[in-house]
Amino acid sequence: MAELGTLVGLLKAAGEGTRLRLLALLADGDHSVKDLTEILRQSQPRVSRHLKLLADAGLVRRNAEGAWAYYGLAPDGDGAALGRWLIERVDDGDPERKRDCERQHAVRANQQAQAAQYFAKVAGSWDLLKTLHVPESAVEAAVAGALEGRVVDLLIDLGTGTGRMLDVLAASYRRAIGIDASREMLAVARARLANAGIGQAQVRLGDIAALDAAIGPADVVVIHQVLHYFDDPGRMLAQARRLLKPGGQIVIVDFAPHTLEFLRTEHAHRRLGLSRTQMEGWAGAMRMDVDLVREFPSDNGESGLTVCLWRLSDKT
Structure with missing residues (x-):
């Protein structure tokens, strides 16, 4: 069980519109700050600030990759439990949520296209090894x-x-x-x-x-x-x-x-x-x-x- 102060901190971190949208997006997999700025159509400093609040509260976890960082839902702890509870109650039919999902799909489609270009370059050697x-x-x-x-x-x-x-x-x-x-x-x-x-x-x-x-x-x-x-x-x-x-x-x-x-x-x-x-x-x-x-x-x-x-x- 979490202490009252911990629970209040979690609720304050999650209880904001953009941060709740971020939690719902991260429930579908990891994203970089760049991805999330494209999806939310918000500035990088604003998105980074929201993500820091969520990470500090234990609702999400941050993994640095050089100059980049990827965010995902926290895998365990009180923050993870609260995050899952909130996400289960998000209405996927909500207009703002639907727009976020459409933009998320577009971001991932672009990433897949880039991946396909990469594989086209190395396909010859991979096919030979197979x-x-x-x-x-x-x-x-x-x-x-x-x-x-x-x-x-x-x-x-x-x-x-x-x-x-x-x-x-x-x-x-x-x-x-x-x-x-x-x-x-x-x-x-x-x-x-x-x-x-x-x-x-x-x-x-x-x-x-x-x-x-x-x-x-x-x-x-x-x-x-x-x-x-x-x-x-x-x-x-x-x-x-x-x-x-x-x-x-x-x-x-x-x-x-x-x-x-x-x-x-x-x-x-x-x-x-x-x-x-x-x-x-x-x-x-x-x-x-x-x-x-x-x-x-x-x-x-x-x-x-x-x-x-x-x-x-x-x-x-």
């Missing part, structure tokens, strides 16, 4: 299966890219955070989550090689096709380990050892696959067990890639 290994649907089903039907409180997706894993696993978490170092990829991920109506996930700009443990503790950390970009995958895994709750798990998808040297020279792969022995060594150093291994060989024989899935579980 021909070298099994269809992604089989691997995605295996990742979902590794969670064994559980619904976890917090899932963290490191190197989230386009947010595909957050989409695939949406039914398996109550809250999720995706982290990536590419603004272009995160723009795609935000558009994906918005289109799929996945409001319990957010994405953040960040260096997954230098993680802040405060973003956890997580029940599950997913690392999908990321480790081969690191010279020292063991160090990367140790960073992920710090994010886990006791008894937590890390689900990893990557390539088995191969000899396709052009992936190193032309596609920035630092490691030509990871072996079971290596994974067991890294897991042991972190006091974790490799309790699930699955392999997905390519139909292309020696010219293709074998995709591996490993599940590491905390044994402390």
Whole structure:
């Protein structure tokens, strides 16, 4: 239960027209200040001031991305509970709310168009890589299966890219955070989550090689096709380990050892696959067990890639 002073502060922060409109918009997913100024047709200083009041009261949370910041509803606490209660009572038929939703849709459509332009530039290399290994649907089903039907409180997706894993696993978490170092990829991920109506996930700009443990503790950390970009995958895994709750798990998808040297020279792969022995060594150093291994060989024989899935579980 909250103290009277806390409740009064929350009510003062939420009890204003623009701030209530902001809460309703953020219920549909994260937005930057720039997005919100376009939607509300208000100045940047005015919108920023309203957002600061909401953040100070604990109704929304702010995630900085360099010179930018993204805002979303607070995931927990008294402010989160009050925010949800208010949003449930907003009439979507209200003329002002309808205009906000129409402008929000236009902003997101523009972001999707920018994302499409980005993918057009990289489509050639992505399409080539897809021909070298099994269809992604089989691997995605295996990742979902590794969670064994559980619904976890917090899932963290490191190197989230386009947010595909957050989409695939949406039914398996109550809250999720995706982290990536590419603004272009995160723009795609935000558009994906918005289109799929996945409001319990957010994405953040960040260096997954230098993680802040405060973003956890997580029940599950997913690392999908990321480790081969690191010279020292063991160090990367140790960073992920710090994010886990006791008894937590890390689900990893990557390539088995191969000899396709052009992936190193032309596609920035630092490691030509990871072996079971290596994974067991890294897991042991972190006091974790490799309790699930699955392999997905390519139909292309020696010219293709074998995709591996490993599940590491905390044994402390």
